[in-house]
Amino acid sequence: MEKQTRTLVIATKNEGKLREFKAVLEPLGFSAVPVGDIDAAIAEPKETGMTFAENAALKATYYMDKTGYSCLADDSGLIVDVLHGRPGVYSARYAGPQHNDADNNAKLLAELSGVPAEKRTARYACVLVLARPGRELLTAEGTCEGIILNTPAGDNGFGYDPYFYIPEKGKTMAEMSLAEKNGLSHRGKALRKLTDLLR
Ligand SMILES: O=P(O)(O)OP(=O)(O)OP(=O)(O)OC[C@H]1O[C@@H](n2cnc3c(O)ncnc32)[C@H](O)[C@@H]1O
Numbered sequence: 001m002e003k004q005t006r007t008l009v010i011a012t013k014n015e016g017k018l019r020e021f022k023a024v025l026e027p028l029g030f031s032a033v034p035v036g037d038i039d040a041a042i043a044e045p046k047e048t049g050m051t052f053a054e055n056a057a058l059k060a061t062y063y064m065d066k067t068g069y070s071c072l073a074d075d076s077g078l079i080v081d082v083l084h085g086r087p088g089v090y091s092a093r094y095a096g097p098q099h100n101d102a103d104n105n106a107k108l109l110a111e112l113s114g115v116p117a118e119k120r121t122a123r124y125a126c127v128l129v130l131a132r133p134g135r136e137l138l139t140a141e142g143t144c145e146g147i148i149l150n151t152p153a154g155d156n157g158f159g160y161d162p163y164f165y166i167p168e169k170g171k172t173m174a175e176m177s178l179a180e181k182n183g184l185s186h187r188g189k190a191l192r193k194l195t196d197l198l199r
């Protein structure tokens with residue numbers, strides 16, 4: 001019973017997200033198991049929602065139904081002001097369905113070409129949904145403000161992190177350790193809210 005309630009299946013196929021989840025959840029006594037370890041054959045659901053919240057709920061419910069476990073899903077993305085919120089919910093597939101970080105970053109830079117630094121404001125947003133058999137969904141969200149650089153810096157993180165600069169820290173998210181990123185990121189904030197709800 002104890003173990004059952006403390007195991008969280010992480011409903012993501014993204015290794016970068018999984019690393020961040022484990023770093024926050026495991027010290028709090030949760031065992032964070034990627035859904036691929038439960039059943040590698042489960043196909044990814046189509047993310048048909050128009051919002052992060054809809055897609056996070058869709059993924060959490062889908063994987064709970066497939067596995068029978070409590071499943072924690074994350075839907076997140078990059079919101080760029082001068083691009084009217086793009087890529088937003090399409091962040092993973094901005095440059096096409098292949099989910100390629102390099103292609104997505106190249107497209108982002110092309111869209112921002114000629115835009116001066118002061119107009120390159122952006123934020124990351126994350127919505128987490130925990131689906132538990134027979135219970136209501138739990139939701140938590142977080143955001144993190146930054147500026148989109150023209151040249152990448154750092155090798156940590158994933159996705160848009162080498163271009164996502166945090167002025168207060170004087171570095172990009174890809175220049176931060178896992179712990180430092182989790183301390184201020186959209187996902188870290190959402191995760192702390194969610195684990196508070198579980199106490
Ligand atoms: O759906 P799952 O399987 O969780 O994995 P995914 O990568 O497809 O995840 P999303 O559908 O939520 O798309 C989120 C995209 O937004 C970007 N993103 C989100 N959080 C990020 C972060 O912390 N650092 C860099 N890029 C991030 C990145 O391109 C992600 O692929």
Ligand SMILES: [Mg+2]
Binds near residue numbers: 047092
């Ligand atoms: Mg996805």
